[in-house]
Amino acid sequence: xxxxxxxxxxxxxxxxxxxxxxxxxxxxxxxxxxxxxxxxxxxxxxxxxxxxxxxxxxxxxxxxxxxxxxxxxxxxxxxxxxxxxxxxxxxxxxxxxxxxxxxxxxxxxxxxxxx
Amino acid sequence: xxxxxxxxxxxxxxxxxxxxxxxxxxxxxxxxxxxxxxxxxxxxxxxxxxxxxxxxxxxxxxxxxxxxxxxxxxxxxxxxxxxxxxxxxxxxxxxxxxxxxxxxxxxxxx
Numbered sequence: 001x002x003x004x005x006x007x008x009x010x011x012x013x014x015x016x017x018x019x020x021x022x023x024x025x026x027x028x029x030x031x032x033x034x035x036x037x038x039x040x041x042x043x044x045x046x047x048x049x050x051x052x053x054x055x056x057x058x059x060x061x062x063x064x065x066x067x068x069x070x071x072x073x074x075x076x077x078x079x080x081x082x083x084x085x086x087x088x089x090x091x092x093x094x095x096x097x098x099x100x101x102x103x104x105x106x107x108x109x110x111x112x113x114x115x
Numbered sequence: 116x117x118x119x120x121x122x123x124x125x126x127x128x129x130x131x132x133x134x135x136x137x138x139x140x141x142x143x144x145x146x147x148x149x150x151x152x153x154x155x156x157x158x159x160x161x162x163x164x165x166x167x168x169x170x171x172x173x174x175x176x177x178x179x180x181x182x183x184x185x186x187x188x189x190x191x192x193x194x195x196x197x198x199x200x201x202x203x204x205x206x207x208x209x210x211x212x213x214x215x216x217x218x219x220x221x222x223x224x225x
Contacts, residue, residue, distance in 0.1 A: 033213070043201065043215040056212060089156060104148070104213070106158035 002027070004094050004107035005074075012113045013082050021077040021110045025094030031055075032075040033104060034067055037089040049075060050097070082114045121202050121216035128223050134189040136219045138202030141183065149176050149187050150201040152218065158201075161187070192223045
């Protein structure tokens with residue numbers, strides 16, 4: 001049973017380009033969470049999605065950032081017109097469906113560098 | 116402000132020592148995670164608990180809901196335990212709204 005997969009593991013983009021980060025949850029998991037870890041800072045919640053539905057995007061920057069989790073395929077975190085301040089590690093996690101608090105399993109992260 | 120405070124920030128221990136990392140939070144929660152982040156950056160979930168105590172190998176996690184406090188203990192520490200240990204709590208709203216501590220950087224010397 002493969003764990004949470006993220007790709008690419010490392011991504012380099014020039015300022016103004018778009019970055020697309022992918023996350024495939026664990027088998028049987030239909031809830032996906034995205035977190036960002038800025039250099040020398042703690043993890044911060046960005047967005048929580050179920051298949052075809054955004055549940056909570058209270059941690060997403062208002063502009064340039066979007067996320068989706070389609071019926072088929074991985075969840076995508078998209079950053080348009082990247083700036084140097086977007087350089088960070090982006091982690092996704094997944095959990096089983098249901099109400100209440102369920103354990104989240106983390107992917108290896110995507111390290112985005114904006115030059 | 117809802118915060119998660121961890122102590123200490125940095126911890127150096129000799130191999131074999133008993134280690135305790137503390138986590139305090141400011142609001143009622145439904146559950147608390149202890150996570151381990153290796154030098155390579157990957158994150159592993161160690162425990163999720165909402166009451167009492169859990170044990171896995173040399174790791175023990177406890178939580179006191181009334182005192183809003185949790186501890187992570189490592190018995191017979193080993194250099195491979197060197198990592199950053201992160202406490203995260205589920206705070207109200209959707210179950211995705213994890214609030215993270217800044218982490219405790221542990222270094223175990225042989």
